Amino acid sequence: MAIPIVFASLSEPKSYQSFLKMAKADLSEATAKILPILAAVHLEGDTALRKFTNQFDGIALESITLDPQSIKTKIPNNVAEAFLVAKANIETFHKAQMRQDWSIKVDGNTLGIKYTPVPSLAVYAPGGTALYPSSVLMGTIPAIIAxxxxxxxxxxxxxxGLPEILIWLAQILGIKRIVTVGGAQGIAAAAYGTESVPKSEFIVGPGNVYVAAAKSYLSGQGLIGIDSPAGPSEVCIIADETANPMWIACDMLSQAEHGEDSSAILLTTSKMLAEAVSKELEIAFQIRPKRLAMKQKAIYENSGILVFSKMEECIAFSNLLAPEHLEIQTKDPYFEFASIEHAGSVFLGRYSPVAMGDYISGTNHILPTAGGSRIYSSLGVDTFLKRVTYQEVTKESLNKLYPYVKLMSELEGLDEEHGTSVKVRYEENI
Incomplete structure (x- = not known):
């Protein structure tokens, strides 16, 4: 068995259409399963949290929340150093995103924007084999800066017991509490609030399909803000004949390592590179067998290599795909990057694998998936800032603009009150 290699053309949609659907996540089945859980948490609060934690995790909770500052932790020095370097890099990048209030004069009036943060946040961190402590840094640091x-x-x-690394991260980040409830019930606890868990206005962080379904559903109900609707992890790689096939194979497998539903797509104009990458994937399966079945399913069933006749078509397809991660490994990656419109995060050049952004470079790895980058952005300081517009209208401007307000309010049938609220001020001044 080998990864599919397809000779594609944008003028023949049948040649590539199936690849556009690979990373899409259908949450309908998961949503049906989590709705009773959400309802129970809403109605029963802590009682439901204890019941579901015993049912799904086999644990009888002594306490639903913990104060991380009250727990002693001892992290190996080399691990602490790695996370502290990542923390510093993430902080530097995200501090540069901070918005400043501003104002402008328009027709004699002062108009402006004041930025205010969302009041509260829950950062979800999966457990078990899907433990991603780096996501705690990614979700928390932009919010703190905001x-x-x-x-x-x-x-x-x-x-x-909870992984010590999570407790230590909560300590160094100043997180107030740890809610020891996972899955859809953990999301519901943060969204609704319970006797022990304060309500959060915003929830971010990766999770399984049930976590994703809970976040999407509750967001759709207007109960919480979320980073973006989540699907399986994905990477798209645009490469030419100058790229290293073994490196590309490694990058594709780094996404396949997330789960069997992950997607890795290579776009190239080089048949030789396509065949070489396919061979390198098979070699990798032989020499790195950890999670082999999962990686093979992701590569063989959800991934592929598309060979286009022109680099312009590779770029156009990538914009259609709107991938979570986009690597550009070409002779002049900035040239191709100039035409990229939709991507969660872009990695330019030979020495920029996705894993650098996942952990240490400083950009955020909480990204829109499943084509979401057409309308969503990577998590950042902006995610947690609200724009409050304001205005101060002068007497002179009100007098000048009232005739237009009169006409517009009459046109909309709102002149009796809308129009009058301006008219009474106008008449006072004439």
Whole structure:
């Protein structure tokens, strides 16, 4: 068996249409399963959280929330150093995103924008084999910079106790509490609030399909803000004949390592590169067998190599795909990057694998998936800032503009009150 290699053309949609659907996530089945859980948490609060934690995790909770500052932790020095370097890089990049209030004069009036943070945030951290402590940094640091005051960490309990790295991260980040409830019930606890868990206005972080379904559903109900609707992890790689096929194979497998539903797509104009990458994938399966079945399913069933006749078509297809991660490994990656319109995060050049952004470079790895980058952005400081517009109208401007307000309010049938609210001020001044 080998990864599919397709000779594609944008003028023949049948040659590539199936690849556009690979990374899409259907949450309908998961949503049906989590709705009773959400309803129970809403109605029963802590009682439901204890029941579901015992049912799904096999753990009888002594306490639903923990104060991370009250727990002693001892992290190996080399691990602490790695996370502290990542923390510093993430902070530097995200501090540069901070918005400034501003105002402008328009027709004699002062109009402006004041930025205010969302009041509270829950950062979800998966447990078990899907433990991603780096996501705690990614979800929390932009919020702190934005000025979010109340941040809680939501994570499933573990029979051997919470991972020490999560507690330590909560300590160094100043997270107020850890909610030891996972899955859809953990998301519901943060969205609705319970006797023990304060309500959060915003929820971010990766999770399984049930976590994704809960976030999407509750967001659709207007109960919470979320980073973006989540689907399986994905990478798209645009490469020419100068790229290293073994490196590309490694980058594709780094996404396949996330799960069997992950997607890795290579776009190239070189048949020789396509065949070489296919061979390198087979070699990798032989020499790196960890999670082999999962990686093979992701590569063989959800991934592919598309060979186009022109680099312009590779770029056009990538914009159609709107991938979560986009790598550009070409002779002049900035040239191709100039035409990229839709991508969660872009990695330019030979020495920029996705894993650098996942962990240490400083950009955020919480990204829109499943074509979401056509309308959503990567998580950042902006995610947690609201724009409050304001205006101060002068007496002179009101007098000048009232005739237009009169006409417009009459046209809309709102002149009796809308129009009058301006008219009474106008008449006072004439």
């Amino acid at each position: 000025g979010v005051k109340d941040i809680q960490l939501v994570t499933p309990p573990q029979k051997e």
